[in-house]
Amino acid sequence: MSRFSELAAAHPIVATLVTIAACLVTTFLVIQEIFAPVGKRRPPPGKTWKFPPGPRGIPIFGSLLALKDARDDPEHKMQNDLASYGEMTTVHLGSKTWVFLNTKRVVLEIIAKRGSLTNGRSPMPIASGIVSRNHRSLLLPPSGWTEKRRVMHSLLSGSALKQYGAWQELESTQMLAEYLFQPARWYRHHYRYANSVVHRIALGERLTKTGQELADLQDVVTLFVGSVGRSLVDWFPLLDRLPRALQPWRKHWERLGDWNEEVYRSWWIPTREKIVNGTAPPSWVRDVLLHPETKFTGDDREAMYVGLQLVEAGSDTTREALNIFAMAALCHPDKYRTARGEVDRICGGDNPRLPGLDDMERMPYVCAMIKELLRWRPIFPLVPEHELTADMEFEGYHFPAGVGFVINEIPVCNECEDPEDFEPERWLDGHETDAAHGLWQFGGGRRICVGYRLAFRGLFINVARLVFCYDYKAAGPYDSKRLNHHRTDEPFPVTVTPRSEEHVRLMMEEGARLDVLEDARNQL
Incomplete structure (x- = not known):
């Protein structure tokens, strides 16, 4: 025994x-x-992996709990702590391994110069699969992303930017009038502007949606972004292979996906029907996405997601950037006055006029202010990871395919003197109008935001005009680090007033010339 x-x-x-x-x-x-993460799996014979240092985390989950806490931390403690390990930091998150890139140098080397290897995305069965029906190109691997990127590439052309510029100026004029008629809703005017511009570019018509329809689309964006990484299944993708009876979480996410698609369809179907019967005005969807010569290989559902993804992405980021502009106006009135002085020199004088997109090259300080807005309070503290599609060596490290590289935006944006100070002067380097030069808020490499030039021009026309025409003052206590982008009511207390009667006259005359005053009043 x-x-x-x-x-x-x-x-x-x-x-x-x-x-x-x-x-x-x-x-x-x-x-x-x-569930061992990529970086902890046994390498194949003849291979040896070597990673940068990083936190150990806890068994199985790694640093997932720390990442969860970091999502709503305005101080960004986790991101800053990770930078203390060096230029790169290895973090295990469930069964995924991410390498955080903490300096501009390594971002340039790995994301930009090695973009052919770092253009992948890891599987996200919830956010990309159930919620997005595997159709949001932002989260798709190269096999599902390349075709959608091909049809969106036309948005980067100079001719497209010129055509769309007239629409940006028109919608900006309406936004100025909306500010005048109801200044307390300044934050809603930001979203209306951004959505209307991209709606016209993508779908061909000026925005005629109700306030509820606009709120629904904004909620679609907010809930989609909130779904990314929210479920353990996205960190342990193997759980998606369980029998459906053992996946109780699916019902919640399927309801969200169904509602998302329902909202999309309410915007898509009227546009598609007009294209079919020949009554649709010029648009990117009519003239590129669904045009026979484009030969888009996706079905109608995929086309809908491509078109509406463009609308939602172009709406929300511009809204958030303009909110950051309002916060900067409260916190740094001296920089605001400097920008106003530049606009006054060009558009003031005996024959004052509103700034236009043709003034962009002549207003480097305003352009530098926009880049500083995105650096000072980055919209995306972390951008989606760039997954390695093949093994890679870099400066003594050996990374296996499947590792994700993440731009750690907080330390990257703070890689300058006095990072908490708002200093547009730091961008006066001859590249003021290039939104991607030295700034990584639009991503980088092959997966850089396809509309980043269009977005920058839209920010320019509005920042230049708002600086020229309006004054901002705090209407209560606020915290400059709490932008409250997820809210649909006023994110922080602001009083907005027109600069002078002369500037009111300019705005009203331009609004009458472009016939947008009635539409502006109807937004009340």
Whole structure:
């Protein structure tokens, strides 16, 4: 008889506890092996992996709990702590391994110069699969992203930017009038402007949606962004292979995906029907996406997601950037006055006029202010990871395919003197109008935001005009680090007033010339 058998016979309760403990340990070890992150899996024969240092995390989950807490931390403690490990930091998150890039140098080397290897995305069964029906190109791997990127590439052309510029100026004129008619809703005017411009570019018509329809689309964006990484399934994609009966979480996310698609369809179907019957005005959807010569290989549902993804992405980021502009006006009135002085020199004088997009090259300080807005309070503290599509060596490190590289935007944006100071002067380097030069808020490499030039021009026309025509003053206590982008009511207290009667006259005359005053009043 073995010693364990003797023990079991003499002490049956102890033996039972030992057996249970052994089973639990074995189960734990099996689970740990199944869900081991890329960076901790055994390399194939002849291969050796070497990673930068980073936090150890806890078994199985790694640093997931710390990342969860970081999502709503205005101080960005986790992101700053990771930068203390060096230029790169390895973090295990569930069964994924991310390498955080903490300096501009390594971002340039890995994301930009090695973009052919770092253009992948890791599987996200919830945010990309269920919520987005595997159709949002932002989260798709190259196999599902390349075709959608091909049809969106026309948005980067100079001719497109010129054509769309007239629409940006018109919608900006309406926004100035909306500010005048109801200044308390300044934050809603930002969203209306941004959505209307991209709606016209993508779908061909000026925005005629109700306030509820606009709110629904904004909620689609907010809830989609909130779904990214919110479920453990996105960090442990193997869970998606369980039988449906063992996936109780699916119902919640499927309801969100159904509602998302319902909102999309309410915007898409009227546009598609007009294209089919020949009554649609010029638009990107009519003239590029659904045009026979484009030969888009996706079906109608995929086309809908491509078109509406363009609308939602172009709406929300511009809204948030303009909110940051309002916060900067409160916190740094001296910089605001400097920008106003530049606009006054060009558009003031005996024959004052509103700034236009043709003034962009002559207003480097305003352009520098926009870049500083995005650096000072980055909209995206973390951008989606760039997954390696093949093994890669870099400066003594050996990374396997499947590792994700993430731009750690907080330390990258703070890689300058006095980072908490708002200093547009730091961007006066001859590249003021290039939104991607030295700034990574639009991503980088092959997956850089396809509309970043269009977005920058839209920010220019509005920042230049608002600086020229309006004054901002705090209407209550505020925290400059709490932008409250997720809110649909006023994100922080602001009083907006027109600069002078002369500027009111300019705005009203331009609004009448472009016939947008009635539309502006109807937004009340």
